[in-house]
Amino acid sequence: MCGIAGWIDFTRDLRTERQTVEAMTATLSRRGPDASGVWLSPHAAIGHRRLSVLDLEGGRQPMEAARAPGRPPVVLTYSGEVYNYRALRGQLTSRGHTFTTESDTEVVLRAYLEWGAGFVDHLAGMYAFAVWDAEREELLLVRDRLGVKPLYFHPRPGGVLFASEPKALLANPLFRPRIQLDALPVLFNPRLLMPGETPLSDLHQVPPGHLVRVDRSGVHTTPYWRLVSGEHTDDEPTTAAHVRELLSGIVSEQMVADVPTCTLLSGGLDSSAVTALAAAEHPQLTSYSMDFEDGDTDFRPTPLRPERDAPYAHAAARHIGTEHIEVLLDPSRLADAVPAALAARDLPSLGQFDTSMYLLFARIRERFTVALSGEAADEVFGGYPWFFDRATVDRDTFPWLGNGPRLTDCLAPDVRARVRPDDDEHDRYATLLARTPRLDGETGLEARMREVLYLSLQGPLAYLLDRKDRMSMAVGLEVRVPFCDHRLLEYVWNVPWKMKTGDGREKSVLRAAVADLLPSSVLDRRKSAYPATFAPAHGARVRAELDALLSDPDSPLAGLLDAEAVRRLGAHSGPMMAVADTLHLLLPLIEVDRWMREYRVTME
Structure with a gap:
């Protein structure tokens, strides 16, 4: 790279x-x-x-x-x-x-x-x-x-x-x-x-x-390339077998390097599948996971993160036989990596999700130059919780926005009237929806889920890939993503949603394809996203930075925000499908402010 x-x-x-x-x-x-x-x-x-x-x-x-x-x-x-x-x-x-x-x-x-x-x-x-x-x-x-x-x-x-x-x-x-x-x-x-x-x-x-x-x-x-929709004629066993064949070949290709190579292993289905296939050809494989110190006491389950990774990562590593290294991060020190994460991105940081990933990759780079990751399997096979909430799926906007508030609700009324964020969101949604490669004759839930999956392969996937590229390359680590191989996507894209959820759960086809490689605890695990910290020290720092931003007349966002709306949102405690909590939802305010100051960004 x-x-x-x-x-x-x-x-x-x-x-x-x-x-x-x-x-x-x-x-x-x-x-x-x-x-x-x-x-x-x-x-x-x-x-x-x-x-x-x-x-x-x-x-x-x-x-x-x-x-x-x-x-x-x-x-x-x-x-x-x-x-x-x-x-x-x-x-x-x-x-x-x-x-x-x-x-x-x-x-x-x-x-x-x-x-x-x-x-x-x-x-x-x-x-x-x-x-x-x-x-x-x-x-x-x-x-x-x-x-x-x-x-x-x-x-x-x-x-x-x-x-x-x-x-x-x-x-x-x-x-x-x-x-x-x-x-x-x-x-x-x-x-x-x-x-x-x-x-x-x-x-x-x-x-x-x-x-x-x-x-x-x-x-x-x-x-030069577009997804094309067509009829899928393979039955479920044939489909799972072909996915296994494709994925095995892709992982084999991506393990080729003249430098040390490892895998990221969270203990979820996706990273465990990649690690198991990699270990089949490279028995002396090393795998890495990340957790926060005191994560066992600070962790709070959410729809997107129902469980901690650690027990599953260790179970997968034992079963596969990797040398497994768990990188434990102190949440109170995440702020130390903020300058490095911002310099890596050149755009507003994603807060804790950038800094923790940067610190993880810095540790991996001490021994390895290449790592394989399970990124994009949820977008390809259908793994997120909002895919399975019919009210969210049927809503006339991006399903990945979930059931939570929008950060643009915090704009000052006059700014909101000028920006018209609801119209902007609808226009973006309608534009991408019109680009969905449709299948003639497909109707009902099958047609809608084709739209939902296509929408997830746009901004949400770009968001994840961008984070992984920036934080890894900032330390000279190349992260490879087998689930982003277009040959796999072209095949799975046309697998009907009914078959993608054939066993009544998310990513049924992938689970069937690697069933013989993983322990049942990992194979049956629910989707759990990249770890978020709920440490009190981290939350206190975010609140203090928000208060400082809202009271600073020299902030680049001064006059653009409704301070009371920000505070009301910060006090919101209801469960949200797409974000960890409201403090994580509010983090972009801090990061946009920081980015505009650091890079001397002017507003036209």
């Missing part, structure tokens, strides 16, 4: 901008601590920071090749892993290509030389990269199908700035962080972001499954 950055400008000579491009690239050193490189030409300046995972000696970037001797080069800066690179290498060799490294980077570069922009159809993996074709004077920005790896860009009158993270763009004086008042709903709840959208003005992400073409005529965004 790596960090990429670059600048295309058809109106100036970028060979004089080495210092700026080197500064942009240097901001990504934590993503790529092992090597760096910059490539300059009249209209393209390309940077790269490398985290060595495959072919540690080869694979340096930016990497260049030419269609023939003497012709202008094609230059690649690449972040990610193409898991089928060995098979692609064989195809390309048979077509006359020769290779000088063992890296997947060179395979991607030569795939472009062979197939042009159509090379994206041949790739399976998680990736974000830029290809500069000097002969055509054209840049391609490419992002994997589910958006596991980030790629930002800022269109300019004469070209574009691009990078793995906003910090690299902020190192270029041409980009300034600005937001509009209308961005408040997505700042307070980033799961509302549309594919490719960011809260910052004129800052975009390449949408998952898209490529962005930049040439003298401008910036053009095109999809």
